Amino acid sequence: MGLLTNLRDSISRVTDGLFAADDPKRIGIYGPPNAGKTTLANRIARDWTGDAVGPESHIPHETRRARRKEGVEIERNGRTVTIDIVDTPGVTTKVDYKEFLDHDMEKDDAVRRSREATEGVAEAMHWLREDVDGVIYVLDSTTDPFTQVNTMLIGIIESQDLPALILANKTDLPGSDVQQIANAFPQHETIPLSALEGDNMDEVYTKIAEYFG
């Protein structure tokens, strides 16, 4: 039974890919909290549509709902690639409201924020299993990439056979180490960038067109 189900799912994935090639791909922007996912989503959206996706903040879990920007048309090498960007909450296995108290928040606000953050992470995981066609995985290149969340998420993405582009963000900061990220995930291509400063976005757009077009 399981064998037949797996075979059916495999065939379904292949045929879906063949017949839906021209539909806009939903590309999820994933990564740990504070990696710069919303800054990147806003950079892409502003560059190609003029609008932003959501507010950016240095406080973890600023994004607590997945936000979608539809119909982002990216032009590369004479052709146009249309994608829907899904900016997702940073994934973690733990949320403690006390951490928000360090950001000058009252307890009630911190508890509410932590509750919304947990709902957002659960939502992000659901999107990853059900609703995205590809993943841009954003990492802060000034931090250690060998974390369990990164290991698990990359494993989940690979198990779903989703195309994945790994971005080493925050190259404008001292201590940025792109090679460390490349070493952590050698099976994937790693592209350096600063979403905040807009550095190396040309290469990012070329790779988005290549991976998700």
Add this chain to the structure above:
Amino acid sequence: MPGPTPDVDGDDTPANDDPDGGVRIDMISGARMEGLTGMEKIRLILDGVRDGNIVILEEGLSPDEESKLIEVTMTEISPDDFTGIEIETYPKAEAGDQSFLDKLMGRESTQKLTVIGPANRIETLHKDENLISTLVSRK
């Protein structure tokens, strides 16, 4: 063969009831997990962790089960009670030993020792491809 219920110790005693405040560790074999559904595995893990135990899985979880574990963990976090889990496995090795048929049929090799504990009691000191070093604190 796995038991019929996801209760690890098979009795009704409260977990981690050591009067000296010791740390209970449940080491769960692959055989024990084999007959459980994904949700039963997650329940088995989270029930143990929420009781303050450290759970060690001989063969780990599949990526899909890990995804659902994160999702269910998030729904159970509550202020001043449960802040989530700390989970550690060895980084995934290159999956070069998987056959084409295994990949086609979606069969994944998940055999990786996995340590899971309450987020407020377990701290990872060091992790690389061959070593996971963690500090477990008492309540």
